[in-house]
Amino acid sequence: MLRVKAIAKAFGLIRAVDQVNFHVNAGEIYGLLGPNGAGKTTTISMVCGLLRPDAGEVLVNGKSFASHPQEAKSLMGVTPQDLALYEELTGRENLEFWGRMAGLSSAAAKGRANELLEALSLSDRAKDAVKTYSGGMKRRINLGCSLMHRPKLLLLDEPTVGIDPQARAKILEFVVDLREAGAAVLYTTHYLEEAEALCQRIGIIDHGRVLAEGTLAQLQQRLGEGLVFTVEGDFQESSPEMRADFEQRFRVLQKSERQLVVAALGRRDPSECLKDLLALPGHVENVSLKRPSLNDVFLHLTGRQLRE
């Protein structure tokens, strides 16, 4: 449904997006995961036509966006990160207005608004002005406005940012329903849990470049066979990684004076790994084992935590 080919965008000397490639299939949620300022919104803005790429191409349903913009726009529904609503109007009026702008007739817009209000659990507040809504309700209406014309491709730019867990869960459920109905969804987020729970494939983006892409399992695979150890101790005056054959057994993900995070390489028994780590020079106080998360993958790729 969507194919992005080597798009790039620079603002002055800053390369906000650099040679980004990915594709999203129908019935799939593709997550673009990265910290704030990584280039997610710039990417989505180029995909939906708000920004012109300096280079590269966006294909929607096999056709170039640049040569068929209106056709591409009619297939897309865009939920911007910032609320794009008229606060003086009611929830229903907002939905109907955006439906009309998307080309629906007045009657069709009314009918579709009723459906969405029901689906988003907002029917009882439909006649209230949006300015009286809670943050979560505004987010749901914001999402609903982009669904009025039943788009086949959904671009969701951090649709759950700044809302409580309950409201977030409702939105995520709704997005899963859309995917099951056959929509292709491009979902940007900096919440690891959302990407892990929601997306079939994930692209990790930082400093405008996609560093890795794949399913959650494929991304975890990059760290080895699924063992990550966190070693706590005093590493101020010692360098464990300098020890002979350490680099053949472990990959250092992060190191500080008090902590060392490593991934075991190859298929190894955890107890053997533990023995190796306890034998490290310096004063080791504690060793813990866990399955690698997306944050570990990000840590491995960038050398910093996603939340930093």
Next chain:
Amino acid sequence: MLRTLLSKDLRRAWRNPLPWLLNLALPLGITAMIGLVFGGQSDGNQIGRIKFAIVDEDHSLFSKFLRGGSEQENSAQILAPVYLERAAAMQQLNDAKLSAVLIIPPRFTSNYLTGGHVELELIKNPAEQIHPAILEELLGVAVSGLNALSRNFAGEFPAWRRVADGQADYHEVSRLVEEEGNKMQALRHYLFPPLVGYTNVTPVQATAADTNEKEGPKFNMFGFMLPGMTAMFLLLLATQAVNDFHRELALRTFERFSTLREHLLPFVLSKALFCFVTTSLGAAILLGGGACLFHFAWPRPLEVGLVTMAYVVFATGLMAVIVALMADERRSNAMGNVVSMVLAMMGGAMFPAEQLPAALRDHLLPWMPTFWYISTVRNLWWSQVAWPLAAVKLLSLGVAGVGVATFLFQRRLNQGTR
């Protein structure tokens, strides 16, 4: 689509009316304040009777003659004198119940008839401007008359003084009357007709309807001021309306529109249309509501309405250009307000444009669209002004402005919506 966009904007304005109400209430309030300060309480279509006190400390035949003059039928139409002691008159003046106090000092008649120095004292109410000024002018006329009398009849004054004191017999009075009659006969070519005359002609057989038709509209201070206020505040209303474009940019709703539609022209045009509709409503409220509030009727209301519509188009075009040139709402608000105030002041919104410095008045004023509007509406009170020309000029400027603004918006949007 334009209808949907416009109805959305009108609904938003309706649900957040405070900024609009302020822009409508302010001109009416300012007009009322200035009108009352400069013109006193209006009693309908006229400027109102001038209430003033006469303090007669002379109590002579001559002062009675002056008092009698102010009570004559013609004078009584505009003058409402009251006779008070000095202290009571000053108290009423301080309480703003009088426009002025005229004091006829003791021995005024005696000194006048003996050729001595005499003076009349007029104390004006500083809180009023026009009524005291009219009284001052009238008193100036009276003083000129007294001067003329003293120059031409000074020789007879001692004899007249004896008459005034009751010391002359009928023979003496008869002789004086005959002498003055002969002098008046010699002066008749200068006095009848006078150099400047006034004739009030009422056709004997005219019907009431004819009389109404031929009677010109009467001056009204509020009606004179309201076009100026309207000119300024319509520009401010237009600034606020067109600035909604910047609000939509800040709200990100314009971005959302851009994700749905490739052609942005309807959005831009809808803002111009929104501006035209809201500013027209504002004009109707200001001019229509003002007329009801201040109890007067616009002369030739159709012409006033058409010129005002043309001015609204001009305001829309001008403000659309300013908003298109400015980067954000704050800047375009500031620029719009400054331009509105300058144009309004230069066009005579707050004071008669003729009082501008000569260079500005002669070279700049004729090019001021605000002046075209204000002067046209004001002149509709009295004369057959060429209002269509002013309307066409305003309309043309407005349409050109909307065209330029659309081009600027489109060029800016082509560079990216942010």
